[in-house]
Amino acid sequence: MKCIWRCVQKEGLATFYKDDDEVRRPVRRAEALPLGPMDKVDDVWLDVIAESPAGAKVRAFMDYVTTTWVEGRQFGPEVWNLFGNPGHQTNNDVEGWNHKINKLVRKSHPNVFEVVKLFQREQSKSPSNGSEQTGQPHPGRESTGILTPACSH
Known part of the structure; x- marks a missing residue:
C-alpha cells in the first residue's frame, strides 16, 4: 500500500526499513493486514504492536496505522479488507x-x-455500455467516496 510506504518515508524510517528486520517486520505486517480475515485485524495488529521495536519513529508509524486504518472511522477494515473478496x-x-x-x-x-x-x-x-462494471462497492461494504489519506503524524 502506497500510503503505508509514504508514512514510512515521512517518519524517517525508510533507511531503517532497508537495513533492520525489526523495523521492516511491522511495516510488512501493516501492508499485509488487508489480506487476512477482517475479524482478526485487531488481534493481529495488537500482536504487531507488542512485537515492534521501541522508538518514537516506529511508535508514530504504529499510531498512524492504528488510528487511520485499524480503528479508523472513514477507513476501517470493512472498507479496505480484501479477505474473501471475489473481485479485483x-x-x-x-x-x-x-x-x-x-x-x-x-x-x-x-x-x-x-x-x-x-x-x-x-x-x-x-x-x-458499462452495465457489467457498476462501480458499486463490494457487497456488504459502503463506499466512502474519499481518497486514502497521507500519513498524518
Missing part, C-alpha cells in the same frame, strides 16, 4: 486505463472540455 484485489486495471488516457491527452493539465471530449471518444469505442 489490485488497481492494475485502473492504472492501465489511467496510463492510456495520459498518453492520449499528451499534456499534463488539459482543460475540462478536452477531458470530456476524450472520455466521450473512449466511451464510443467501448463495446460495453
Whole structure:
C-alpha cells in the first residue's frame, strides 16, 4: 500500500526499513493486514504492536496505522479488507486505463472540455455500455467516496 510506504518515508524510517528486520517486520505486517480475515485485524495488529521495536519513529508509524486504518472511522477494515473478496484485489486495471488516457491527452493539465471530449471518444469505442462494471462497492461494504489519506503524524 502506497500510503503505508509514504508514512514510512515521512517518519524517517525508510533507511531503517532497508537495513533492520525489526523495523521492516511491522511495516510488512501493516501492508499485509488487508489480506487476512477482517475479524482478526485487531488481534493481529495488537500482536504487531507488542512485537515492534521501541522508538518514537516506529511508535508514530504504529499510531498512524492504528488510528487511520485499524480503528479508523472513514477507513476501517470493512472498507479496505480484501479477505474473501471475489473481485479485483489490485488497481492494475485502473492504472492501465489511467496510463492510456495520459498518453492520449499528451499534456499534463488539459482543460475540462478536452477531458470530456476524450472520455466521450473512449466511451464510443467501448463495446460495453458499462452495465457489467457498476462501480458499486463490494457487497456488504459502503463506499466512502474519499481518497486514502497521507500519513498524518
